[in-house]
Amino acid sequence: MKLIKKCFRNFTLMKQLLFAILLITSIAFISFSFKADKEIKYTKITLGKKLFSEKILSKDSSVSCASCHNPKFAFADTLALSIGINGNETSRNTPSVLNMKNRPYFYYDGRAATLAQQSLMPIAHKFEMGLPIAEAVDRLNKNLLYKNAFLQVYKETPSSKNLGSSFEAYEKTLETVNSRYDDWANDKIKFTAAEERGRKLFIGEKAKCFDCHFGDDFTGDQFKNIGLFNGNFLTDSGRIFITKKETDLGKFKVPGLRNIGATAPYMHNGMFATLEEVLRFYNNPKGFFPHQINIDSSLNKPLNLTVKEQADIIVFLKTLTDKEYVKK
Ligand code: HEC
Ligand code: HEC
Numbered sequence: 206m207k208l209i210k211k212c213f214r215n216f217t218l219m220k221q222l223l224f225a226i227l228l229i230t231s232i233a234f235i236s237f238s239f240k241a242d243k244e245i246k247y248t249k250i251t252l253g254k255k256l257f258s259e260k261i262l263s264k265d266s267s268v269s270c271a272s273c274h275n276p277k278f279a280f281a282d283t284l285a286l287s288i289g290i291n292g293n294e295t296s297r298n299t300p301s302v303l304n305m306k307n308r309p310y311f312y313y314d315g316r317a318a319t320l321a322q323q324s325l326m327p328i329a330h331k332f333e334m335g336l337p338i339a340e341a342v343d344r345l346n347k348n349l350l351y352k353n354a355f356l357q358v359y360k361e362t363p364s365s366k367n368l369g370s371s372f373e374a375y376e377k378t379l380e381t382v383n384s385r386y387d388d389w390a391n392d393k394i395k396f397t398a399a400e401e402r403g404r405k406l407f408i409g410e411k412a413k414c415f416d417c418h419f420g421d422d423f424t425g426d427q428f429k430n431i432g433l434f435n436g437n438f439l440t441d442s443g444r445i446f447i448t449k450k451e452t453d454l455g456k457f458k459v460p461g462l463r464n465i466g467a468t469a470p471y472m473h474n475g476m477f478a479t480l481e482e483v484l485r486f487y488n489n490p491k492g493f494f495p496h497q498i499n500i501d502s503s504l505n506k507p508l509n510l511t512v513k514e515q516a517d518i519i520v521f522l523k524t525l526t527d528k529e530y531v532k533k
Contacts, residue, residue, distance in 0.1 A: 247354045253375025255354075256368070261344050263290050263334035270327065270372075273299045279467040279530040280379065285475025293332035297441070298475035301468050303527075304422045304461050306377045313457045313473045314444050315428065320376050321369030338365050381463055381527035389524065396524070403521025406514055412487070414518070416503055423462035423525065430455040432490040432500040433472060439494060441473060454499045466523040467530040480522060484515040 247255075256262065258271040273287040273295070274280040281301040286294040297313055305311070310318055317323035327333040328341050336344075345351040345363035352362060359367040388394040396404065408415040419425050428444045434455030436442075444453040457473050471477040477486060486493050489507040491500055510518070 245354075247358050249358055249371050249374035250378055251375075252354050252358055253371040253373070256371060257375060261348070262328050262336060262341050264336045265290055268334055270302075270324075273327075273333075274302045279303060279464040279527075281468040283469065285470050289330070289333040290335045295332060297473050298470060300460060301464055302376055303379045303381050304463050306380055307422065308424075308461075309426050310458070314447050315458055316447050319369075320373040321366075324369050324372035324376075325365060338368075341365075342368065381529070383529070384463070384527050385524040397520075399517050399520045400524055402514075403517035403519070404524075406510070406518050407521050412508055412510060412514075412518060413503055414487075417459045418462050424459045427459055428453060428456040429459055429501050430457070430499045431487075431504055432493065432497040433457070433474070433476070434498055435494055435496040436498055437496060439474075439497075443473070452499075455497075456499075462522060463525050464527055464530055466526040467532075480519045481515070484510070484518060488515060 256270075257274075258269045260266045260269045260272075262269065268290050273282050273289075275282050279301050280303050281299050285298055286296070287299045289295060300313070305320060310316075311320065311323040317326060325338050328336050329338050342363055342365055345355065345368070355361065355363040355367055358371070361367065385394065385396075385400070389396050389400075406412045406414075407418075417425060417427065417429055430443070432455075433439050434442060442454055444456040444458075445451070447453075465471075465480070469478060469480070471480070471483050477483045487504075487508060488510050490504040491497065491506070
């Protein structure tokens with residue numbers, strides 16, 4: 206009898222103990238998760254990354270920056286023209302936003318001077334995200350998560366200025382330097398025979414690509430007319446729209462060529478589906494389309510590249526793709 210009583214007492218004690226342990230762990234868990242939520246430490250960069258795929262920055266909450274600048278496709282997309290809100294097509298092909306850090310201006314016509322200034326333009330653009338900036342800022346202020354995140358990072362509530370700053374900080378981290386080309390430049394590997402032939406052609410007198418596509422990111426950041434304006438079916442007049450200077454008619458920003466193997470289709474209007482088509486065009490730009498206006502004098506004569514030479518240049522171009530975006 207005594208033994209039974211003792212056992213019973215022990216049992217209630219155990220039950221009490223178990224209950225206490227359960228209570229303590231659940232309190233600890235609740236307070237921990239509350240704290241974790243409140244204390245996610247944002248930086249300009251991680252906040253910018255979050256905003257980059259934030260759909261509430263578009264009028265009907267259907268489109269984010271990442272819808273067109275898709276990280277899966279090297280921050281471009283696969284369409285000639287992208288789709289914004291209400292199924293609207295963009296007026297130009299979406300370029301990759303990788304390797305923007307050292308660019309002195311943005312867009313094919315160079316109309317934005319900084320990444321911060323640029324980032325507000327697609328939000329307000331009626332075909333892209335269609336949301337007036339004041340409304341975008343208002344939405345962020347009404348969203349507790351964003352309001353707190355901006356307070357944490359900028360010590361102030363969301364504004365157009367800190368919104369742009371955050372996008373800029375994030376985009377400046379999107380540099381790619383891990384390609385076969387970089388390995389070659391750092392003496393880590395040797396190029397294959399075709400890659401080396403392509404490289405020599407690319408920088409040489411015959412193909413002349415390097416005249417315009419030079420520097421670390423294969424752009425001299427100049428505006429050039431390669432013959433894709435004729436005022437007829439090629440109607441985008443490019444840089445002149447901003448400067449109003451006659452000499453800028455049909456000129457476009459020379460795009461960098463890093464990751465070019467991953468960002469088809471090509472050119473400001475996405476008119477070439479493959480690099481083969483691009484090379485066929487460059488081989489004889491003058492005459493590829495009728496009535497080209499103001500074409501660069503260096504492209505006046507055919508390059509006379511053989512099909513094999515064109516293929517070699519493409520093999521070289523593909524070494525510029527960061528390993529993250531090389532198709533496996
Ligand atoms: C609906 C598709 C679409 C959306 C959404 C979009 N973009 Fe773009 N983006 C484009 C197109 C098209 C261009 C080129 C337009 C031009 O040159 O006139 C471009 C150009 C850019 C450029 C300049 C690239 C260069 O080479 O100069 C940057 C940077 C950029 N976008 C960042 C952003 C950011 C940040 C967002 C979100 C706030 C965003 N984009 C949303 C389609 C889009
Ligand atoms: C006179 C300057 C110039 C020369 C020479 C030149 N390019 Fe270009 N390249 C440009 C410009 C400008 C564009 C953008 C034109 C447009 O979008 O309308 C461009 C676009 C491209 C594109 C498409 C980029 C994209 O993101 O859509 C590729 C690929 C390219 N060039 C490769 C080459 C190769 C290969 C050569 C040599 C055979 C070459 N370029 C020679 C100025 C030049």
